[in-house]
Amino acid sequence: MKEVENKSKQSTDNSKCNKLKENCSALHENIIQTAVTKDSKNTFLKSHDYFEVLRLLRTNQFEQLNTDGDLQFWDFGGQFIFYATHTLFHSKTSVYIMVFDLTKPLSDVIEDPEFPNESIGKSIQQCAEYWMRSIHTYVGSDDGLQPPVILVGTHKDLLKGDESIRQKFADDYFDEIRKLFENTPIINHIQVKDFAVDCTNPYDSIIVELRQEIIRLGSTLHGIPIPARWLPLEKKMLAKKHKKIILYSEVEDIDAQSEFPLRDKEQIKVFILYQHAKGNLVYFDEEPLSTYVALDPQYVIDAFRCLITSERFIKKDPIYRPFWNTLRQEAKLEMQLLERVWSTDDQNNFLVHKNVLVMLLQRHHIISEALSYDDKTEETKGLGWYIVPSFLRTHSANDAVKAFLTGRQKTLVKFVMSFNITPVVQIVYYRVIAALVGKWEMVSIKMPEREKQVLLYDNLGMFKLERHHVGIVELHQGFIDLHVLNLCNSGIDAAIVDLFRRFVESNVMNEFRKHRQLATKQRNLFEICFKCNDESHSFDGSQQTLSLQVLRGTTVEPCPDMMSGHTINTRKAYYEWFPDDLNIGLKTAYTLKERDLSKLSTTVGENWEKLGIELGLRTVQLQHITLDYPRTGMRIFKMLQEWTDQRPGDATLNTLIKAMKSAKDVSIDWDEVRNIVEDIASKNNIRLAKKTSTSHEI
DSSP states (O other): OEEEEOGGGSOOOTTHHHHHHHHHHHSOTTSOOTTOOOOOBEEOSOHHHHHHHHHHHTSGGGGGGOOOOEEEEOBOOOSGGGGGGGGGTOOTTSBEEEEEETTSOTTSBOOOSSSTTTSTTOBHHHHHHHHHHHHHHHHOOTTSOSSOEEEEEEOGGGSSSOHHHHHHHHHHHHHHHHHTTTTSGGGGGBOSOOEEOOTTOTTOHHHHHHHHHHHHHHHTOOOOOOOTTHHHHHHHHHHTGGGOEEEHHHHHHHHHTSSSOOOOHHHHHHHHHHHHHHTSOBOOSSTTGGGEEESOHHHHHHHHHHHHTOHHHHTTOTTTHHHHHHHHHHOEEEHHHHHHHHHTOTTTTGGGGHHHHHHHHHHTTSSEEEEEEETTTTEEEEEEEEEOGGGOOOOOOHHHHHHHHTTOEEOSEEEEEEESSGGGHHHHHHHHHHHHHTTSEEOEEEOTTSOEEEOBOSSEEEEEOSSSEEEEEEEETTEEEEEEEETTSSOOOHHHHHHHHHHHHHHHHHHHHHHHOOSSSSTTSEEEEEEEOOGGGTTTOOSSOEEHHHHHHOSOEEOTTOOTTOEEOHHHHHHHHSOSOOOOSBSSOOBOOHHHHHHHHTTBOTTHHHHHHHTTOOHHHHHHHHHHOOSHHHHHHHHHHHHHHHOGGGOBHHHHHHHHHHOTTSOBOHHHHHHHHHHHHHHHTOOBOOOOOOOSOO
């Protein structure tokens, strides 16, 4: 994937900073996403073939193009093991290049000598489908016109026949790729011009044409205009890139030494967040990561790549070989292995930045520290080792799962997220597993004549939500489903089920929201439905599903599989997953900060003005906000800001929630409000308001 960023199009009007701040605030907080201006390359070639194409594109003939743009290249690791890292670099303002070896039929299975077991069963066609659907799902426009994808074929020189015959073969090859996406908007991403190249000839005219097409497409992709005063700081930051990771305070020092310093701390923060969104660096405005700035996003991925490609020398070391085997077999990463691998890489100094890199990998849900739950204190603590979900290769053992589930009381139905685009579901599942591992303790069970077994697999995971409740997430073809069981058969607590559902659903949505800027909660990426969870269905639940509308609109329904002997009390089933009597708020007063207002503003929708009236703002104030800010999201944020400025002593979280409940006609995403409230409570050690009774029976 490649993109051209045209510096000449950047605004020189410093007043653009306010507009940019509005745009930056619309980006999903703390995650690389839409405004990125970086480039990546997708490849199904062997590594030396890919780098040969890259070398040709970087030859001196680039100078003949007379362009002022900056051309950057990003390499997406083709191995499946790297797929979990790809969303860090996805961009809707980039040019993607899919490279194929024309001598290999689309039906050929891809072999990876470094990961021979990863590619079994994955053909070139399947990988092409994954890549195109991944691009469209994460960053594609609904009509598929953006971002552009160029098809490139290599080894044209090895094809039989003269030039016209070889070109005809290449045209037919590319046409077969297009047929994979016939009658879908995905085909619109693929550009009209294809390129069959001879990698043995650096002066091949086709290479020059390909380079010109990349730049032509890149020049049509425009990011957010930025203040000209930012350019000196951006240049100085780029000069520091070799340091990889610096303290945030150093950014302020760099600005102070700039020829045209920004000086204003708020504007520096907006600059950093913009550079993060652009993909030039990685920064999270949350403790403890807010102390650091990673100047090179690729450095974070290289740290992960170093870990998973270390087998060639680690397996020969008798001390660390067992740690490697544990990682490969159980997806368990011990700190000893991490330190050993990173210490051998003198060039990148990963070990120097160990703590920050580990935090960043966890924040991106690439790895997660395993936790232990204390029944007495009801608290969890880190165990000092990590789970790498993309290493999970063992399918759920039916005997262990059966032994654990048999006789347990569980939710009446399973909550199902049915995805419309199935190739990305496995990666979404890995992200969910990483989030769950970092939130709750994994469940383990002792089987007869076996060691203690952790119930975590490439298709199923179990987590101890609290002393008596276990949350279960399962991956199937095209969908992820959830259910909760009670270890003591003493009733299902709907508040715990609700928490589990919201946590998983929120993490799933964040995978897409950070790129797509979803206007609606699901944007046709998945739909919610339910499976009957009666014992007669074994452990997979019913094959057929019930829609959300049916579940919340009736009192009793037959089993969707029409099995005799049981029905579904839909009123109970709906209440288990969507309880309506939970108090939302904190036990003590909490004064809202600007960051809290930014998050809470995203939960308010239609008729937001009525919430402003409920908070005590005047109609004329709301009218001024509407005139000053074109984006609805910024209007809501500014409304909340004016409220806090106007009534600082009363601008507490509980006061805002009370107003939200009173403003009946205002659209509120209560799931997200609960998520934010719980996050505030956790980070500030404040207890949540006492919940009302949520027993299994109604």
